[in-house]
Amino acid sequence: SSSAIAPLTNSLCPSATACLTLPSTATTTTAAHSTETRGEGPVPKEGGKNSQNRKVTDFYPIRRSSRKSKTELKWEQKKLIDDLITNGIEEGMEVQHIEGKGRAVFATQCFQKGDYIVEYHGDLLQITDAKKREAEYAQNPATGCYMYYFQYLCKTYCVDATKETGRMGRLINHSKNGNCQTKLHDINGVPHLILVASRDIDKGEELLYDYGDRSKASIAAHPWLKY
Numbered sequence: 001s002s003s004a005i006a007p008l009t010n011s012l013c014p015s016a017t018a019c020l021t022l023p024s025t026a027t028t029t030t031a032a033h034s035t036e037t038r039g040e041g042p043v044p045k046e047g048g049k050n051s052q053n054r055k056v057t058d059f060y061p062i063r064r065s066s067r068k069s070k071t072e073l074k075w076e077q078k079k080l081i082d083d084l085i086t087n088g089i090e091e092g093m094e095v096q097h098i099e100g101k102g103r104a105v106f107a108t109q110c111f112q113k114g115d116y117i118v119e120y121h122g123d124l125l126q127i128t129d130a131k132k133r134e135a136e137y138a139q140n141p142a143t144g145c146y147m148y149y150f151q152y153l154c155k156t157y158c159v160d161a162t163k164e165t166g167r168m169g170r171l172i173n174h175s176k177n178g179n180c181q182t183k184l185h186d187i188n189g190v191p192h193l194i195l196v197a198s199r200d201i202d203k204g205e206e207l208l209y210d211y212g213d214r215s216k217a218s219i220a221a222h223p224w225l226k227y
Contacts, residue, residue, distance in 0.1 A: 082187050085119050085194070090168050093118065093207060104206050105172045111201040117180055120148060120169040120193040122161030130158035137162060146170050152184060152191040159193045169195060176227060178208035 068076075083089075092109040111117060125133065130147060137145045146161040161170035172180065172195065181198040184191050195209060211225065219225050 078185075081116050081185055081194070084116065085185065085187065085192055088121070088167070090118050093168055095168060095171055101173075103171050105168050107201050107203055107205050107207055110203050111197040113197050113199050115197045117195040117197060117207065118169040118172070119167075119185075120159055120161060120182065120195060121165070121167040122146065122148075122159045122163070122170065124190070125158045125160055127156040127158065130160065133160055133162075148182075148193060150182075150184065150191075150193065157191060172207045172209060174211040174225060175208035176210050178210050179205060180207055180209040182209060 092107060092111065093105050094108050095103055096106050098104050127149075130149065134145065134147055137143050137147075144162060148159045148161070150157055150159075161167070179197060179199055179201050180195045183194050183196050185194045186192070195207075198209075201207070213219075213225055
């Protein structure tokens, strides 16, 4: 199975009426009935054309199109992402070590633009607690810092992924010309930071996204943020 959200298609008939046909037995029966005589001349048709329409629905119940609406498809896609996030499922990628660069995450399958890639998983903090942690991390540069700040419903939050875990979202490297982008995904009112494909991604490509940090201090400490 794939963690990517694949487009759903349906190949049903374009409309219910286009799929309806009148059986030959019904036609024969109707014709015989319309020409039957009882010594008083032909028996008039009951309802004319509408009578035949009733015959059609008697033999073939109207088929309602099961083609899903955009709203239904969008809900199904959200539900799939909800399940992947809730269960911590991370598929379609692997961590590799690059000489002189360190760890990197590579796609083991193809992704289409807009596909869900992975959650940037960590502790969800409000701004006050986040700043306290950031100050603690600053006292020990060897700890590193994997804190991502964002706005949600007029509040500032932070996902702190500094703690070493087996989750791969925290290991995706920076590039101004990356193939992923961050997006917020709500589950029962709780924001989750996720990465989605910003373009089609081939199997074997390194997954990258723009960290968005342009401060002079950050670039001085991490020159690779310029690229």
